[in-house]
Amino acid sequence: GQQLNQSPQSMFIQEGEDVSMNCTSSSIFNTWLWYKQDPGEGPVLLIALYKAGELTSNGRLTAQFGITRKDSFLNISASIPSDVGIYFCATNTGNQFYFGTGTSLTVIP
Amino acid sequence: EPEVTQTPSHQVTQMGQEVILRCVPISNHLYFYWYRQILGQKVEFLVSFYNNEISEKSEIFDDQFSVERPDGSNFTLKIRSTKLEDSAMYFCASSSGGYYGYTFGSGTRLTVV
Numbered sequence: 431g432q433q434l435n436q437s438p439q440s441m442f443i444q445e446g447e448d449v450s451m452n453c454t455s456s457s458i459f460n461t462w463l464w465y466k467q468d469p470g471e472g473p474v475l476l477i478a479l480y481k482a483g484e485l486t487s488n489g490r491l492t493a494q495f496g497i498t499r500k501d502s503f504l505n506i507s508a509s510i511p512s513d514v515g516i517y518f519c520a521t522n523t524g525n526q527f528y529f530g531t532g533t534s535l536t537v538i539p
Numbered sequence: 540e541p542e543v544t545q546t547p548s549h550q551v552t553q554m555g556q557e558v559i560l561r562c563v564p565i566s567n568h569l570y571f572y573w574y575r576q577i578l579g580q581k582v583e584f585l586v587s588f589y590n591n592e593i594s595e596k597s598e599i600f601d602d603q604f605s606v607e608r609p610d611g612s613n614f615t616l617k618i619r620s621t622k623l624e625d626s627a628m629y630f631c632a633s634s635s636g637g638y639y640g641y642t643f644g645s646g647t648r649l650t651v652v
Contacts, residue, residue, distance in 0.1 A: 467582075470645070470646070471645050471646070472543075472630045472632070472643030472644050472645050472646050473582060473630075475641065518581065518582060520582075524594075524595060526584050526587060526595045526597070527572075527574075527641075528584065529582040529583070529584075530581060532581055
């Protein structure tokens with residue numbers, strides 16, 4: 431299967447700080463998705479990107495589809511405690527989705 | 540808001556036993572999926588199902604696994620003879636075909652002892 435590498439693997443930040451994480455692949459994709467997973471729950475879609483260079487926001491979240499089509503970035507501004515969770519990038523070929531290795535975010539109040 | 544419902548939330552089974560994990564997808568969705576997440580690892584695709592047949596499957600989805608949509612509302616994953624390494628969270632998802640319609644259930648935690 432496709433390998434999507436996310437970095438950093440984990441982050442510990444103070445409430446109010448901004449967060450940046452990224453996802454890279456050796457393959458080119460036409461779609462990048464970002465999901466958040468709370469403990470014991472299924473992933474929930476945050477942002478979907480469909481075009482190279484696209485920058486899309488969803489509240490305090492902003493994601494970008496890299497120009498090379500091999501990477502994507504997610505930024506969270508002014509973090510709050512409920513941002514805690516694991517963030518996964520994902521992409522697809524056909525009906526099969528591939529998920530990244532995940533970035534675990536801990537927000538310290 | 541429509542949900543994908545999975546039952547049971549936690550299943551403990553003995554190695555070698557058969558298990559059936561159940562899912563009720565969102566009612567007007569046409570594409571159904573099973574994913575697996577071993578503790579602390581990423582979510583992995585198992586199988587997609589459309590028009591009453593498997594459309595894609597991963598190398599994880601071997602002969603021990605099967606899926607069925609027995610009655611038009613349920614979507615099940617059967618593992619015939621469970622192994623210790625089958626212990627994981629299993630997520631069902633459904634989609635209308637667009638990415639925003641791709642909804643995950645809360646998962647079934649399978650523990651094989």
